[in-house]
Amino acid sequence: MANGSKQIVDFAKIKATMADPYKHPVQVIDREGKVVNPDILAKYSDDQLVDFMKKMVWERTLHEQTMNFSRQGRLGFYAPTAGEEASEMGSVTAFKEQDFLAPAYRDLPQMIQHGTTVAKGFLWSKGHVEGNIHENKNMLFPQIIIGAQYVETAGVALGIKKNQDKDRVAFVYTGDGGTSQGDWYEGVNFASAFQAPAVFFVQNNGWAISVPRYKQTAAETLAQKAVAMGVPSVQVDGMDIVAVHEVSKLAREYAAAGNGPVVIETLTYRFGAHSSAGDDPSRYRTKEEEKPWFDADPLIRMRKVLTDKKLWSQDQEDKLVEEYKDDFKNAMKEAEAAPAQKVSDFLKWTYNVPTPSVKKQIAEFEAKESK
């Protein structure tokens, strides 16, 4: 500034301090498997901790089995989840059956934990309508349009509030890339404006297909975006299942108590490709970048904590993996036995009351299908 006079406002300083409240992501178990927050860990029983591990092993096995099925051409679109187990299992287990889940395409594991079946997950991937139907379960199908589930969640949360449902919230997931969509801001802002009970998760796995997180925004954290909407937010180590669970539970309590929404950014990593549809991460990221993240594997970390407590063994894990694999193979058989879909049904479902021309088309297709 000329003449050394003081500026009335210092934008550079404002920018430099915006991320200050987010500099220390919540953590209970660090990257080396050391417990850095023993008070929090102590709140969890041995059974709960073992259950966390089982859920992560379940998800990793599901991932591996699904990749196999994909290679065999037995699935359609599938978004790999390895690396994100702590973020996905840690969060979903903090919610109750009555809570409403709005998943993205990478959130099949949470859907299954929240009450649907593995076979349905496979059917969704294969492009079969049965995979979209989760009757009497509080969830949407996996959303393909990035951000759309955020605005819809605001609506679900407002509906919950208007119904005066007690102890009930809506929870929703996007990726880091998703936070760039207008719908993301609109969803968080609406929920905030209506003080509706929603928990918004951003699973920041570092990449939106080939675009790194730092190219989505110049904001230092994604969590801080919530501030503009008047919503409290937090960054959590997304490869630490205890930390994710603890934070999710607190967020749920806060929202369910009528305080309005919360935004949670989980810092995680996608180990594999973006999807089973031909993405090759080696085109856009390096081994050097990947290594520390692979080392931070949430399973390795939890395995260490449990082994130290003599609650876990490799044998036990191997046995579990085999059990889970059998379950998944059976689920695949179930999915593959689903009856073929009919275009006449699609036509019947397009309207509640079919229009005259649609009625004609239903008849045409029924005639074709009965041949």
Place this chain on the structure above:
Amino acid sequence: MAKMTYIKAITSGLDQVLNDDPKTLIFGEDVGKNGGVFRTTVGLQDKYGEDRVFDTPLAESGILGLAIGLALTGWRPIPEIQFMGFTFEAMDGIVGQLARDHYRFGGTKNFPVTIRTPFGGGTHTAEMHADNLENYFVSTPGLRVVTPANPYDAKGMIISAVESDDPVLFMENLKLYRSMKDEVPDEKYTVPLDSAKVVREGKDITIVAYSAEVNESLKAADALAKDNIDAEVIDLRSLSPIDTDTIFASVDKTHKVVVVQEAQKMAGVGAQVASDIAEEKIMSLDAPIGRVAAPDSVYPFAQAENDWIPNADDIEAKARDIFNY
């Protein structure tokens, strides 16, 4: 001349326009380092730098707004919308803003924006990745909507689109990307944005189609030929405007016509073609206008696509009906 796939032909055309006009810019999701999720822009960032070929944050509305603003400041933007199903996110940008702006500025400003987007079914993609959404755009004044059906046209038309001072929606067919090869000149050439093309000459019946359905129509024509029904096949290429001259000339020759589209039947491009023919050439017709289209349901779940999308058999059957009328 080299044999090129449809996708390579587009890459080659984009390479040429970037080379020739420093004001051209390619941007969108994953178009840079990754070269697009289909690799359509592969190598272009390496060649022209991150200033000319760049990734944006993940927001289609933002991408279209950026394009409009860049056009206003003298640039020639070539935004990519990763899949046509995601144009809904950019609907205001395309339909509410871009398409109207030349008019709103009283003709004093040009908006030379080429929106590239893949579309088209039959490859078992996830939901919203395959739909034919052209009907939303062809009813938008101010916007040109084109879709090549072969590699030669793909290169010539992408160059014309970028060089056009009107906004163009350039639809690239997913199924055609790698399924066909053509001789494509290495040098620059253009194919007009408002002309249909007779891709097979015939005297007995006219089949009007576009995009992947052109190939289905050619297959149907081959099958009909076995019974000495000589079908003429017209590739529309441009869906807005529609080249009625080429269609009318053919109808005057064959007096019978079938209109084919992959999209749902209701208010589609085929309906427009049929009504143009009815309006001008009804006295030249010896039979009703046949139509082949997808049924009016939401786009099907992937496993059922093959039962839903009109194919050569459907076209052949309809053509026989009309021929024998």
